[in-house]
Amino acid sequence: MSKQDQNKNNEPPTTGHEWDGIREYDNPLPRWWLWTFYATIVWAIGFTIAYPAWPMLKGATPGLLGYSSRADVADDIQSFVDANAQVDTRLASVELSAISDDPELKNYALNGGKAVFATWCAQCHGAGANGIKAGSGFPNLIDDDWLWGGKIEDIHATISNGIRDEANDDTRYSEMPKFGEFLEPGEIGQLVQFVRLLSNQDNDATKAAAGKELFAENCSACHGDTGKGDRDQGAPDLTDAIWLYGGDSETLTATITNARFGVMPAWAGRLSESQIRQVATYVHDQGGGE
Amino acid sequence: MIDLAHRRFYMFWIEIWPYEFYFVAGLLIMAGLGLFLFTSALGRVWCGYACPQTVWTDLFILVERWVEGDRNARLRLHKSKWNFRKWRLSLTKWGIWLAIAMATGGAWVFYFADAPTLLVDLFTGQAAFVAYGAVAILTGTTFLFGGFAREQICTYMCPWPRIQAAMMDEDTLTIGYRDWRGEPRGKHRKSAEADQLGDCIDCMACVNVCPVGIDIRDGQQLECITCALCIDACDDVMTKIGKPRGLIDYMAVTDEENERAGRPRKPSWKHVIRPRTIIYTVLWALVGAILVVALFTRAKTEINVSPVRNPVYVILSDGSVRNTYDIRILNKQNVEHIYDVQVRSENDLKLSFQGTGSNTVTVPADSTGSFRVFITAPAGSAAANGGLKDIHIWVEDWVTNEHAYSDSVFNGKGK
Numbered sequence: 001m002s003k004q005d006q007n008k009n010n011e012p013p014t015t016g017h018e019w020d021g022i023r024e025y026d027n028p029l030p031r032w033w034l035w036t037f038y039a040t041i042v043w044a045i046g047f048t049i050a051y052p053a054w055p056m057l058k059g060a061t062p063g064l065l066g067y068s069s070r071a072d073v074a075d076d077i078q079s080f081v082d083a084n085a086q087v088d089t090r091l092a093s094v095e096l097s098a099i100s101d102d103p104e105l106k107n108y109a110l111n112g113g114k115a116v117f118a119t120w121c122a123q124c125h126g127a128g129a130n131g132i133k134a135g136s137g138f139p140n141l142i143d144d145d146w147l148w149g150g151k152i153e154d155i156h157a158t159i160s161n162g163i164r165d166e167a168n169d170d171t172r173y174s175e176m177p178k179f180g181e182f183l184e185p186g187e188i189g190q191l192v193q194f195v196r197l198l199s200n201q202d203n204d205a206t207k208a209a210a211g212k213e214l215f216a217e218n219c220s221a222c223h224g225d226t227g228k229g230d231r232d233q234g235a236p237d238l239t240d241a242i243w244l245y246g247g248d249s250e251t252l253t254a255t256i257t258n259a260r261f262g263v264m265p266a267w268a269g270r271l272s273e274s275q276i277r278q279v280a281t282y283v284h285d286q287g288g289g290e
Numbered sequence: 291m292i293d294l295a296h297r298r299f300y301m302f303w304i305e306i307w308p309y310e311f312y313f314v315a316g317l318l319i320m321a322g323l324g325l326f327l328f329t330s331a332l333g334r335v336w337c338g339y340a341c342p343q344t345v346w347t348d349l350f351i352l353v354e355r356w357v358e359g360d361r362n363a364r365l366r367l368h369k370s371k372w373n374f375r376k377w378r379l380s381l382t383k384w385g386i387w388l389a390i391a392m393a394t395g396g397a398w399v400f401y402f403a404d405a406p407t408l409l410v411d412l413f414t415g416q417a418a419f420v421a422y423g424a425v426a427i428l429t430g431t432t433f434l435f436g437g438f439a440r441e442q443i444c445t446y447m448c449p450w451p452r453i454q455a456a457m458m459d460e461d462t463l464t465i466g467y468r469d470w471r472g473e474p475r476g477k478h479r480k481s482a483e484a485d486q487l488g489d490c491i492d493c494m495a496c497v498n499v500c501p502v503g504i505d506i507r508d509g510q511q512l513e514c515i516t517c518a519l520c521i522d523a524c525d526d527v528m529t530k531i532g533k534p535r536g537l538i539d540y541m542a543v544t545d546e547e548n549e550r551a552g553r554p555r556k557p558s559w560k561h562v563i564r565p566r567t568i569i570y571t572v573l574w575a576l577v578g579a580i581l582v583v584a585l586f587t588r589a590k591t592e593i594n595v596s597p598v599r600n601p602v603y604v605i606l607s608d609g610s611v612r613n614t615y616d617i618r619i620l621n622k623q624n625v626e627h628i629y630d631v632q633v634r635s636e637n638d639l640k641l642s643f644q645g646t647g648s649n650t651v652t653v654p655a656d657s658t659g660s661f662r663v664f665i666t667a668p669a670g671s672a673a674a675n676g677g678l679k680d681i682h683i684w685v686e687d688w689v690t691n692e693h694a695y696s697d698s699v700f701n702g703k704g705k
Contacts (some may be wrong), residue, residue: 100645128600142614145607240607241669284644287604287614287664 006093007159084108088274099281106281113282116275120267121283129286135246137262142286145242147234148172150290154231156280162266163234171266174233179218180257187214192252198239199247292402298656305622305656316581320574327570327624329457331562333464334541337450338517344441346394346436347501350387357383361498387437388429395428441502444515451512463561465516466541467496467507470550475507489533495540496520506538578676591629592620593685595696598662602701609669613700616646618660621653628652628688633665635681637673639700640666650688665700676702 014023021205029037034106048054062068087108091099099105106260126132131140139147148158158172165171194211196203216225221267222235229237236244245260267276281290292299299306299314306313328335337344358364358379370376399421411417412425432444435443444451458464472490488637490507498506499520502513524538545555598614606612621627630650633641643651644662655661665681667673679700686693 108528126600130601130604140604142601143604143606144476237607241605241609242607287612287644 007119039171045052088272091277092273096156096277096280099152099277100284109278109281110285112275113278116271116279117282120271120275121279129283135243135251137245137260139244139262140242141283143242144288144290145237145240146231146242146288146290147229147236150284150288151287152280152284155289156277157281158264159276159280159283160266160268163264164261165263165266168266168268172234174222174235175261176222176235178257178259183214183218183256185209185257188253188256190214190258191219192249195227195238195252196247196249200239200242201247221243294402296656305624307620307622313581313585316577316584320577320581323570323574323577326457327567327574330453330459330570331567332516333458333462334450334454334514334516336364337444337515341444341515343435343448343471344501344515344517346390346432347440349390350436350440351501353386353390354383357386384433384437387433391429391432391436392425394432395425398428399424416504441513444502445513455512459566460543461556461561461564461566463540463542464510464560465506465514465521465538466510466546468536468541468546468549469507469537472507472537482507489528489537491527491531493527495523495527495703499523507643529651569688589692590622590690591627591685591687591692591694592622592692593683593696594618594620595683595698597698597701603703605703606666609674610666611669611674612664612666615663615665615683615698616660617663617685617696618658619651619653620658621655624655626654627650630686630688631663632684632686633681634695635673635679635686635700637679637681637700638668638671639673639681641683642666667700667702672702673700676703676704678702 011025013026015026017024046219048061049063050065051067052060053085054061087105091105091109093101094105099109117125117129121129124132124138125141126138129141130143131138134140144150146154148154148163157170160171161168161170163172164175179191183191190207190211191214192211193207193214194209195205195209196209197205215227219227222233223229223238224235227238229235243251244262245255272277299307323338354364355361358367362367367376367379396409402424403421408417412421469488472488474486474488475490475492476487477491496507497503497520500506500521501517501519502514502515504511506514515667518540521538521540525535528535528537540558541703542556542561548555567694595615595617597614603611603613617631619629619631621629629641629652631641632649633639641649642664643649644664651659651661663683673679679702681698682695683693684693684696
């Protein structure tokens with residue numbers, strides 16, 4: 001260590017530290033820097049008093065101003081709800097069939113419905129509304145085949161009240177008997193071949209001919225004499241190319257033997273009337289609406 | 291002209307969409323090459339004659355001269371104490387400067403909005419905050435830069451003086467002082483030494499007029515903006531004392547060498563027209579020609595297609611197979627147009643718009659229309675049962691018959 005050499009050539013004093021011949025000037029901190037530093041300390045103390053800051057066992061200290069980012073978000077959401085209140089009221093009160101004629105309502109419903117669908121419906125019906133995968137039992141909503149009707153009113157009623165939802169009195173309800181309890185496996189095999197004949201698939205002609213009578217006795221009450229189905233009862237059309245669970249012999253045998261009982265919850269009460277109409281309009285617009 | 295909110299650029303009847311920004315890039319390249327050309331030929335003529343900083347500074351000095359009198363009067367005034375007269379003159383001068391600065395800032399914001407509307411809005415207090423902010427910033431900077439900072443901007447802030455050295459060569463015409471003719475300088479008195487003095491009478495006229503405050507007799511300097519005020523001043527003096535003009539003149543480095551050696555200098559046009567400047571001019575014209583061709587051949591209608599892949603296809607009740615596509619039709623004309631959209635392929639496919647079921651659609655002026663279309667292959671057809679099939683989606687303008695297409699694929703049931 002060298003001794004402090006002061007004011008030689010007007011140089012400021014050094015700290016007296018020396019590393020390999022390099023000495024450090026003992027300059028005072030710049031005034032503006034120092035005062036800025038003090039100001040930040042004052043600011044920090046004030047900030048921790050005014051705003052949420054110190055972590056405690058249960059949450060942080062709330063701060064005098066009562067600021068909360070959560071409340072900010074809630075306010076933001078509320079402001080959008082308020083901004084949409086008028087169009088929501090209008091959407092919930094007009095005739096369902098009038099929505100598609102009103103560009104503003106339709107645009108609002110389609111955009112809102114997309115969000116509602118992604119939040120509440122996509123889990124079963126898939127993000128693309130195509131029923132996750134063929135034969136899964138979750139209906140494909142973008143084709144042109146409907147169990148309970150594809151008009152906007154039908155879709156609205158289905159969403160509002162659900163399907164086979166025991167908690168809802170207005171729910172769409174029907175139940176196919178488990179024909180395994182009434183019919184012999186051989187008879188079921190004949191029915192299966194007849195159903196494949198109805199839908200223009202490969203079939204065993206003799207079995208199918210025998211199945212025709214069985215169909216008239218057991219199935220036509222719901223599915224109709226020609227197998228076209230009945231939307232009032234949610235009985236599927238057996239003649240088209242679309243199968244909810246599958247149209248191959250194995251799946252058809254299982255369906256007839258054990259029956260199917262797909263359910264969907266009622267959304268009235270969980271979603272607002274406006275939201276139900278939004279998502280109904282959205283589904284109706286996906287290519288299958290009637 | 292520049293609509294930031296809707297991302298459009300307008301130049302007379304030309305409309306540039308953001309993805310066509312290469313037009314602006316082309317203009318910038320032309321501006322750059324133009325600067326190279328002029329700098330290599332004539333030094334910093336841009337700085338001396340066209341740069342807004344110089345133009346506004348000159349304008350402000352003009353105001354100053356008009357309010358406060360000539361240079362000597364101004365110097366006296368600036369040195370004097372702050373009395374009523376000085377306050378009055380200064381405030382008048384600053385007021386006019388501010389008015390000019392505000393007009394500048396105002397003119398600038400008019401590029402970004404409908405000018406007549408904005409003008410009324412600005413005066414009635416209806417305009418947007420950014421409009422007032424932009425006017426305020428531009429007013430402030432113009433006032434400070436033109437009125438007070440002046441040549442400091444050129445010397446300390448502007449990067450161009452640093453670049454210019456790389457642009458200029460020994461044939462570039464710049465301002466030069468013929469020191470072999472002027473030196474030794476001195477006052478011409480009727481004395482014996484007068485014969486031994488050069489033509490320069492050391493009147494300081496060249497230094498006094500210099501806007502960047504240099505003495506050109508010390509040679510070419512970083513600060514010089516080639517404004518040639520010193521040439522005019524010196525020529526006036528030379529005429530008065532009966533000496534030949536051109537003691538300070540446009541000169542290139544090679545001229546100096548030639549003249550010192552007693553050889554004639556190259557004519558000025560040979561300095562300006564030489565391989566380097568010709569190459570710059572050709573490049574500049576080439577970029578310009580490419581831009582003009584691109585401008586007149588660009589499409590007014592375009593279509594983008596993206597197939598919807600969730601799901602890739604859907605089977606309808608009659609067994610037909612349907613694909614869904616999101617299409618965007620760009621109408622780059624200032625009126626709304628009706629478009630006919632068709633699918634073209636080897637297969638029997640049908641196209642219809644979601645919601646309407648038709649094949650025609652209207653796109654408003656200057657905008658992109660987004661639509662969802664369905665393409666259906668009949669049951670049992672090759673397209674329905676096969677794998678990927680190439681298709682073109684055509685869009686045709688009903689009125690102009692201009693068309694555009696986009697390639698896409700159709701997914702059948704098969705793998």
